[in-house]
Amino acid sequence: MSEEPSRVPLGLAAGAAAAALLLTGCGGGEKATAADAAGAAPAGDLPQATTYTTLDGLPQDSSAPTGGPTTVVHPEKAVPVSAEPGGPAIAELPATQLKGPTWVPVVEDRPGWRRVLLPSRPNRVTGWIPDKGLRAARSTHVIKVDISDREMTLAESGRVEGTWTVAVGAPKTPTPTGRTFLLASLAPEKPTYSPLILPVGAHSATLDTFGGGPGTVAFHGWRDTSVFGRPVTHGCVRVPADALKRLAKVPLGSIVQIQT
Template sequence: MKQPSEHDRRTVPRGLVAGAAAMAAALLAGGCGGGQRTGAGPAAGGRPAATEAARLPQATTATTVTGLPRDTAPFATNDGTVVHPRRPVPVSAAPGGQPVATLPDTQLGGPTWVPVVESRPGWRRVLLPSRPNRVTGWIPDAPGSLDIARSTQVVRVDIGDRRLTIEDSGRRVGTWTVAVGAARTPTPTGRTFLLASLAPAKPTFSPLILPVGAHSDTLDTFGGGPGTVAFHGWPDASVFGKAVTHGCVRVPKDALARLAKVPLGSPVIVTA
């Protein structure tokens, strides 16, 4: 399996598409993500035709999808397999089932890479970036439909210890004291993944925003976006080691630089 290229997994260029720029601005508004929470229900039919597929909700960080299973092993580490749909693909609750959403090939101005949590012949069950947290779905693995790779890196966040750890091939390559969600706006726990890498168009308190495929459990919207949780920097080092954010994880400068090297789709496991 090929490893994601630097182009596939690295920062969106500073000439961001409008959606990515808006998301970066929303994430930066208060140190966390935000926006309108969008409801979406199942659509009828089997594998959708083009017009039918267009009516299905897209599985993005801005949407809520229903009728799909939740992750049954929310603190497990998968084998590192990540996939990128070469074109939008239908998402079902079971292999061969009725599509209820579409996973687009791009998210926030960059390629969509999602982790595989289960495989069956011709099908992959993946973590999705939508609400509810830890929602999963089955996508077809037809010849030529997916780019398949393996990430050797895992990001771990320990809420209680306020610690961020990055592992590569099971070896710890760095650990840092970070700031996590406050009691009323906690950082959600469980298994998620690195969704995107956004470089703000204008100078701000963080040169890079790294959204993950999880959302605040207490805020439906924040700062004009969908409450997306992210890693980002912070200029005041006194916050590190404290529970003070709206759900995001604020990290030191060297931690952010190391996180920037983690391939998109890599698992992020947050424990209490």
């Protein structure tokens, strides 16, 4: 359990540049291509638990968020996702997401099973996966976003590493609240508004799609610093340059808590 969750190398992330433009609902309205959208298609009979899919019949995360270390797991190959331990498979959690490894946080344990947060709609959806064929690690990082104060805090091992004023969702396109997690790290080859985009496992509650993508919420930078402290985005969280550099070092699967 001493292993550290993956951080996506920028070389690999650059290969996912098209996905970066497709996914987020807060940027410059870049258009997706058919090749970009191909990742949305399920590989087999079961739907894939990715940011592109909606999964019905699975439990919602209702646990109180904690600031302590979190177990995160990475499936070495696709694993079945069930509504309860030992139940029939409703979906599959793939080994990779957005051209990087899938790391998801564990929110509950049962003998032989782990309930994990999933990156699909609806927000806060969870599922049970078998506790075998998984790499496990501990993340000591927690990212907290306070919508009312328009403030983001990064903590490690309970110690605050930094606090920044950020831009959040506008009233008609609010940033979704609840517990989610850092899903991927994407570095566009030709960045238009941010050198790095960090999608999370949550989606806009008011936009079904944006720019051709599924309305995935993300952390990213913004060139016009006057936006910080204002509710102006399509749901994403725009952060200052130094905050983005710190977030880039946070392991995938780490908890993100968004509150009003």
